[in-house]
Amino acid sequence: MAKVVLITGISSGFGKAISELLSTKEYIVYGFNRKQREDLKGIIKVLQADVTDPGSVQDGITKLVNREGRIDILINNAGMGITGSIEDCSHEDIHLQMNTNFMGYVNMIQAVLPTMRKQVSATIVNISSIGGLMGLPYQGFYAASKFAVEGLSESLRMELIPFHIKVIVIQPGDFLTSFTANRKPVQIEGTDSVYEAQFQKTLSLIEKDEHGGLKPEYLARKLAKILEKKNPGHNYIIATLEQKFAVVLKRILPGSLFSSILSSHYGIK
Template identity: 40%
Template structure:
């Protein structure tokens, strides 16, 4: 049987690199993407130049992949950026950049691969969202919103393309030990700001959660299991038990009770 061709956006580091390495070892033909692949070393699979914020870059990258392999069987929409800060103090330009990367970019990549998957009568798209996308988290409002929106886009698009033999699913990771904290936008701690003390405390807590996060290979194994499943679910959550359980609590608890739990957790 011909090897399935997998494209992973944001495959040069972090979860994307871990997933790609794992799948390559399992025998898949793997390609990753990077805005500057010429500057990346140590990736065991080829990288294609792609900036998810640029529609022409997306079209060129998919065209290159089709020229190389003649098909695209699995798209893993992994490229994304973090952002933290009091909403009042986050520049509009950074909010727009986050949505361009975490929401509009994945949408455009899906639009670029769907015609090819439709002609093959087969395709799997896995959108990497976040457990944070299931709830509004203090000082992560923009990140929660962009990832939550991608979850809902996936739910709708999944129904639109099912008759073409294409499956779309979400996988929402919790905190994993990657370099995402180094690459995300942090609204600066402003001396004398009304949010200085609480934001500073929350920012330190968030960074500690990433540093002590789960092994990225857990995410790779979860993605591999989804790819092997002939009938993937709509949603998957991957992470520590309490992170996944927090979604259950949100569903069953009254809103104000759940809000109080979050505020106690973040010491607000």
């Protein structure tokens, strides 16, 4: 029987690539998108929902469950990044970051669980980031949102053992998606922040890494294979060798040494 999969944030990047690939396989693919996008319709069944709005998430889930009666896989993907120094980020920007990347995932998980718990099995996939494994300069709140996803996923995995619901975390490195264009800078040129010069230098290095990043279709293919596994692992880093190596270094090097390597990568002396 075809599995029912629900993916959030399907207008671009990973969400688009994953939903398009899975719809060519044995899945009934539903996508949540906050804007009406006629062009996304086709074999993907698009429902309008803003992940930061629990009411709109619940409405979308109710529609889906009324139609299909079950949700086999949730892929929590919708997200964005703010960038700027921790001192300069406004509470409004921080709230936007945490509300989208963390509460958005929470809203989805809480809405699907009553249905998933009644099934024989189900899977929740949380798209985290390498930024959920190491703090990144001028992306402090983005990293915090993904560290929060990591902690949430570890706890959730244990709580869902009795219900046979698996929790898989994907930690992508740099990918070429609309993430860079959709990023919200909290500091713009011409402001008098003491961080401005360093911020602009680091931001251009962050964007250079992303522009040279892997294609989202690569992650979609990897994830499709992971979903076919009978006993998938808990975490998958999907990244270049260099970025995977950085995660290993973070685990084995003294913190001060790793921090100086990472800050020099981002042009911070």
